[in-house]
Amino acid sequence: MIKFIIKRLVALIPVLLGVTLLVFFILDLAPGDPAKTILGEQARPEDIAALREEMGLNDPFIVRYGRYMFDLVQGDLGTSYKTRDPVGEEVWARLPNTITLALTSTVVAIVLALPLGIIAAIKQNTLFDGISMFISLLGISMPVFWMGLLLILFFSVKLGWFPVAGADQGIRSLVLPSVALGFMHMAAIARTTRSSMLETIRQDYIRTVRAKGLPERDIITDHALRNALIPTTTVIGLQIGQMLGGSVLTESVFAWPGIGRYMIQSIQGRDIPSVMGCIIVFAIGFALINLLVDLIYGFIDPRIKAQYK
Amino acid sequence: MSSVTAEKGNGQVSVKKKSQLADVWKRLCRNKTALLGLVIVILLVLIGILSPIIFDYETQVIKTDYSSTLQPPSAAHPFGTDELGRDILIRTLYATSTSLSIGVVTVVVALAVGLVLGSAAGYFGGKVDMIIMRIMDIFLAIPGTLLAICIVASLGNSITNLVIAQAVSAIPKFARVVRGAVMTVRDSEYVEAARAIGAKDTTIIFHDVLPNSLAPIIVQTTLEVATVILSIAGLSFIGLGIPAPRPEWGAMLSASRSYIRDYSYMCMFPGLAIMITILSLNLLGDGLRDALDPRLR
Amino acid sequence: MSEDVKKDLTAEIKDLVIEFRTDYGVVQALNGLELEIERGKTLGLVGETGAGKTTTGLSLLRLIPNPPGVIVSGSIKLDGKDILSMSEKEMQDIRGKTVAMIFQDPMTSLDPVMTVEQQIAEVIKLHEEGGQAEALKRAREMLELVGIPGSRGGEYPHQFSGGMKQRVVIAMALACNPELLIADEPTTALDVTIQAQVLEMMKGLREKYNTSMLMITHDLGIVAEICDKVSVIYAGRVIEHGTLEDIFKNTRHPYTEGLFNSLPNLEDRQAELKPIKGLMPDPSNLPKGCAFCPRCDYAMEICKTQKPDRTYRNDTHYVECHLYNKDNIQEGKVKSR
Numbered sequence: 014m015i016k017f018i019i020k021r022l023v024a025l026i027p028v029l030l031g032v033t034l035l036v037f038f039i040l041d042l043a044p045g046d047p048a049k050t051i052l053g054e055q056a057r058p059e060d061i062a063a064l065r066e067e068m069g070l071n072d073p074f075i076v077r078y079g080r081y082m083f084d085l086v087q088g089d090l091g092t093s094y095k096t097r098d099p100v101g102e103e104v105w106a107r108l109p110n111t112i113t114l115a116l117t118s119t120v121v122a123i124v125l126a127l128p129l130g131i132i133a134a135i136k137q138n139t140l141f142d143g144i145s146m147f148i149s150l151l152g153i154s155m156p157v158f159w160m161g162l163l164l165i166l167f168f169s170v171k172l173g174w175f176p177v178a179g180a181d182q183g184i185r186s187l188v189l190p191s192v193a194l195g196f197m198h199m200a201a202i203a204r205t206t207r208s209s210m211l212e213t214i215r216q217d218y219i220r221t222v223r224a225k226g227l228p229e230r231d232i233i234t235d236h237a238l239r240n241a242l243i244p245t246t247t248v249i250g251l252q253i254g255q256m257l258g259g260s261v262l263t264e265s266v267f268a269w270p271g272i273g274r275y276m277i278q279s280i281q282g283r284d285i286p287s288v289m290g291c292i293i294v295f296a297i298g299f300a301l302i303n304l305l306v307d308l309i310y311g312f313i314d315p316r317i318k319a320q321y322k
Numbered sequence: 323m324s325s326v327t328a329e330k331g332n333g334q335v336s337v338k339k340k341s342q343l344a345d346v347w348k349r350l351c352r353n354k355t356a357l358l359g360l361v362i363v364i365l366l367v368l369i370g371i372l373s374p375i376i377f378d379y380e381t382q383v384i385k386t387d388y389s390s391t392l393q394p395p396s397a398a399h400p401f402g403t404d405e406l407g408r409d410i411l412i413r414t415l416y417a418t419s420t421s422l423s424i425g426v427v428t429v430v431v432a433l434a435v436g437l438v439l440g441s442a443a444g445y446f447g448g449k450v451d452m453i454i455m456r457i458m459d460i461f462l463a464i465p466g467t468l469l470a471i472c473i474v475a476s477l478g479n480s481i482t483n484l485v486i487a488q489a490v491s492a493i494p495k496f497a498r499v500v501r502g503a504v505m506t507v508r509d510s511e512y513v514e515a516a517r518a519i520g521a522k523d524t525t526i527i528f529h530d531v532l533p534n535s536l537a538p539i540i541v542q543t544t545l546e547v548a549t550v551i552l553s554i555a556g557l558s559f560i561g562l563g564i565p566a567p568r569p570e571w572g573a574m575l576s577a578s579r580s581y582i583r584d585y586s587y588m589c590m591f592p593g594l595a596i597m598i599t600i601l602s603l604n605l606l607g608d609g610l611r612d613a614l615d616p617r618l619r
Numbered sequence: 620m621s622e623d624v625k626k627d628l629t630a631e632i633k634d635l636v637i638e639f640r641t642d643y644g645v646v647q648a649l650n651g652l653e654l655e656i657e658r659g660k661t662l663g664l665v666g667e668t669g670a671g672k673t674t675t676g677l678s679l680l681r682l683i684p685n686p687p688g689v690i691v692s693g694s695i696k697l698d699g700k701d702i703l704s705m706s707e708k709e710m711q712d713i714r715g716k717t718v719a720m721i722f723q724d725p726m727t728s729l730d731p732v733m734t735v736e737q738q739i740a741e742v743i744k745l746h747e748e749g750g751q752a753e754a755l756k757r758a759r760e761m762l763e764l765v766g767i768p769g770s771r772g773g774e775y776p777h778q779f780s781g782g783m784k785q786r787v788v789i790a791m792a793l794a795c796n797p798e799l800l801i802a803d804e805p806t807t808a809l810d811v812t813i814q815a816q817v818l819e820m821m822k823g824l825r826e827k828y829n830t831s832m833l834m835i836t837h838d839l840g841i842v843a844e845i846c847d848k849v850s851v852i853y854a855g856r857v858i859e860h861g862t863l864e865d866i867f868k869n870t871r872h873p874y875t876e877g878l879f880n881s882l883p884n885l886e887d888r889q890a891e892l893k894p895i896k897g898l899m900p901d902p903s904n905l906p907k908g909c910a911f912c913p914r915c916d917y918a919m920e921i922c923k924t925q926k927p928d929r930t931y932r933n934d935t936h937y938v939e940c941h942l943y944n945k946d947n948i949q950e951g952k953v954k955s956r
Binding site: 028029031032035036039040041042043044067150151153154155156157158159162163165166170204255257258259261264266267276277278280281285288292295296299 | 464465466478575579586606
């Protein structure tokens with residue numbers, strides 16, 4: 014198991030190298046002169062030239078990339094053009110907020126989705142099935158930012174139960190963003206749970222278990238669910254990836270002080286190193302989540318665990 | 323020699339396809355929700371085509387009118403007006419054409435590239451497969467929305483850049499689906515037969531392999547249009563999407579945020595429009611999936 | 620017939636009609652099926668794919684998937700008790716304990732995420748006294764009994780070959796000493812050499828425990844080897860029934876003849892194989908008269924419009940075919956081998 018984790022972590026290195034190269038390349042295409050951004054439009058040309066030299070902006074692409082990577086492996090994400098602060102510190106300070114939001118929304122999503130999907134599958138073609146699948150369809154069709162706006166409108170503006178924005182009221186601040194972000198993923202996970210449950214219930218081995226005389230309840234919990242969780246886990250993993258994207262929007266709607274909001278502010282300020290830092294942190298997070306999902310697989314599916322050796 | 327195979331393969335495929343298409347259509351018609359999705363999608367397409375013809379862009383869609391700002395829904399403005407006095411109904415309808423056309427164009431571009439990469443990877447396997455899929459993996463290692471944000475943030479938010487950004491994040495998904503579909507077909511007997519007779523690779527791919535792997539690709543295409551529209555709305559919401567003053571649902575919602583306390587109607591209709599569009603595309607996509615592959619039902 | 624001594628029947632199916640009602644139409648799976656399994660004896664149920672063999676097996680466990688399957692009429696009795704009127708709870712007590720089933724495809728019959736010993740122990744725990752530890756111990760003993768080292772019990776199904784998996788399935792089915800064992804083509808999915816091993820093993824176990832058995836198969840060789848009586852099933856109905864000798868030596872029904880003619884004859888290898896022409900009729904649209912009529916070489920006018928009655932040749936042998944009445948049943952109309 015340990016060996017497998019190490020192997021996977023090593024395999025991550027080329028992917029992350031590729032990701033950083035890709036992102037560095039894309040952001041390098043941005044028009045405008047960073048030196049001018051820093052010094053302002055009125056700066057003297059010779060000052061700008063001096064700063065360009067100092068920042069190494071005149072070096073070829075591959076040299077600049079190499080330098081960036083050299084700093085990155087030492088944990089240095091570069092310096093913000095705007096504040097001249099280290100990007101790493103800015104990101105680090107906001108990371109807990111983003112992780113908290115991601116975690117609570119994942120919990121909201123899974124806790125709601127699994128029972129909903131399972132019951133819908135067992136009671137296939139009943140009213141409950143119809144309603145829960147309709148809600149799920151709404152969930153995947155509603156943009157997370159609109160859901161956020163509606164939640165704010167009803168629960169903050171009309172009812173005043175939760176704050177409109179920010180993160181300074183503890184749990185109360187966390188509720189609406191988590192629900193907004195979690196709802197959408199709840200919908201996707203519930204749909205997968207339902208369809209993989211339906212698929213599993215039809216399998217031959219479930220018939221075998223029935224023939225043993227096991228009560229229907231135990232068939233569901235001991236056999237069907239464990240098997241149905243395998244595809245569901247895949248989708249949960251994929252959803253968490255999308256959730257990182259969705260968290261950017263959610264943080265924007267609720268002015269949640271996380272990395273996503275910081276990234277948007279940086280984009281608006283054309284602060285390339287900060288944008289770069291945010292995306293790299295997201296990519297690393299995404300990769301680690303996928304690794305975690307793969308490990309969870311092993312617990313559920315012995316066929317996959319066998320490959321971990 | 324290869325033409326003989328191709329002909330033979332073609333004949334079989336087309337006969338099979340005709341009855342298959344009829345079957346698919348029959349199954350789709352039996353599925354009421356899918357049919358509902360299809361009807362709404364057709365309606366949306368009509369709205370998308372007609373609204374630029376009916377409404378004048380300069381005078382009705384983007385012209386600010388300070389005498390009629392922030393009016394709640396009324397007979398003259400069924401959806402009310404926005405902070406610049408523009409009719410929200412007209413803007414919401416007009417935005418349909420923007421979103422749908424960008425969605426379709428993006429997906430067509432992504433599909434074309436994904437088709438080539440995916441079928442090459444799936445058909446040739448080995449090194450070609452490895453190189454293509456490793457590169458795709460790198461793209462997939464960044465969540466789609468973030469990749470799009472990154473591209474637009476760098477290139478600036480024009481419509482062309484939006485299409486590029488969305489297409490780039492969609493290509494790996496298509497490549498994967500196509501590759502998977504091609505790989506299942508590749509080892510089937512009729513492809514082996516074509517190869518045994520000496521048909522050219524491209525002939526086999528386009529005549530034998532792709533027509534038989536259409537089902538998952540069609541489904542992915544439908545669902546991807548929805549994803550792209552949703553993503554564009556998201557980008558516009560954070561100010562990285564369609565540039566103002568062209569109406570776009572996400573951008574309209576973004577504008578409504580400042581007025582949510584007193585003019586909450588503003589944030590209703592564009593949101594509903596997005597939801598109905600995505601919902602109908604999802605219904606249609608799900609229905610197509612069931613109709614194309616009855617085993618999954 | 621009726622004055623006959625009461626037979627000791629483990630299972631008895633009378634006039635069973637089962638329909639599958641789908642969006643695409645109603646499928647008549649069983650059409651008045653009759654079946655008797657005597658205690659300690661093995662009945663072979665022979666027929667083509669789609670004749671209703673598996674449905675018959677599942678009906679004895681009341682496991683017809685519903686929807687779409689509906690038991691329309693008839694009775695199913697186990698040890699004289701009607702299982703159609705039982706509660707679900709009572710059925711659960713019967714499944715795995717009184718009646719156990721071996722399914723056709725061992726590759727898919729085992730839960731892939733549970734160790735095999737746990738899967739066997741599960742059924743033991745359900746129906747026998749004793750706790751988890753004891754059940755596991757019994758499970759390992761069962762594995763040994765079917766020729767798998769008990770130490771492999773902690774492994775998962777994917778670590779076993781097809782033949783081994785079928786042994787596990789058999790161990791599971793026999794774990795609670797069932798009175799009736801339903802074997803649904805237990806060897807079809809296996810290699811020929813493994814088939815013989817598994818059959819031999821089942822024969823031995825059956826004798827050891829005096830289990831009644833329903834052997835569902837399309838393989839007449841297996842029937843000859845393992846069965847006491849044979850029911851030939853066509854389109855959801857038994858069309859000929861008798862002892863091994865009745866069926867093999869005094870074949871009456873043209874369909875049964877066809878089954879024999881489809882087999883290669885080892886003594887006369889020059890003889891042509893004569894497969895039965897055509898396919899099973901569409902079960903959602905059965906012919907009005909005899910279901911076999913469209914494929915029958917002996918078909919007469921009456922066959923198209925009227926269902927044939929049952930004609931007895933002796934106490935054990937009957938046939939449902941218009942070729943026969945009580946006057947001519949003794950002489951066969953079809954070419955026996």
